[in-house]
Amino acid sequence: MIDTRLAPYGAFALRAALGIMFIAHAYLKIAVFTVPGFAGFLTQVGFPAFLAWPIILAELIGGVAILLGLYGRAVSVVLLPVLLGALLVHAPNGWVFNAPNGGWEYPAFLAVAALAHALIGDGAFAVRPLALGLGSGAVLRPRIG
Numbered sequence: 001m002i003d004t005r006l007a008p009y010g011a012f013a014l015r016a017a018l019g020i021m022f023i024a025h026a027y028l029k030i031a032v033f034t035v036p037g038f039a040g041f042l043t044q045v046g047f048p049a050f051l052a053w054p055i056i057l058a059e060l061i062g063g064v065a066i067l068l069g070l071y072g073r074a075v076s077v078v079l080l081p082v083l084l085g086a087l088l089v090h091a092p093n094g095w096v097f098n099a100p101n102g103g104w105e106y107p108a109f110l111a112v113a114a115l116a117h118a119l120i121g122d123g124a125f126a127v128r129p130l131a132l133g134l135g136s137g138a139v140l141r142p143r144i145g
Contacts, residue, residue: 011123012069018113019067022079026060045089058082066117069126076114083111 029038035056039049062079066072086107093099097106122129 007120008124011117011120012125013123014113014117014120015066015069015072015123015126018076018110018117019063019065019072021110022059022063022066024063026056026063029056029059047085047089055082055085069122070128071130072122072126073118073130076117080111080114083107083114087111 029035029052033041035052038056039052042051042055043049058079059082062075064070065075066079084107087104090097090102090107091104093101094103095105096103121131
């Protein structure tokens with residue numbers, strides 16, 4: 001059973017945590033790993049170095065959009081490939097993310113959180129929520145004839 005009175009605030013909590021996580025990871029790549037360091041890491045794991053800036057900008061701009069609720073659902077879907085790429089990179093390292101070079105459970109969790117955000121919606125306090133146009137009581141019916 002969904003508590004329709006509190007669900008928008010739960011969706012907001014999910015959206016805020018996801019947005020802050022993306023912003024923090026972009027900042028980590030810029031301030032700690034540095035862009036050249038992240039580009040070098042990408043080449044070590046088989047990706048082209050030129051993807052460093054697009055990934056960082058996607059995380060930073062996408063994180064801000066998700067946090068604000070500016071078409072956040074769509075942004076979460078657009079960022080899924082970044083999370084799935086991280087999952088593929090970290091999968092060989094084992095399960096726990098504090099394993100050497102990080103494990104796969106954190107990127108997997110974030111991918112599921114992004115998918116959940118896309119399915120649930122932006123929740124409360126969204127600047128520009130994206131509706132799927134089904135309405136709260138809509139029922140999908142097959143077209144006959």
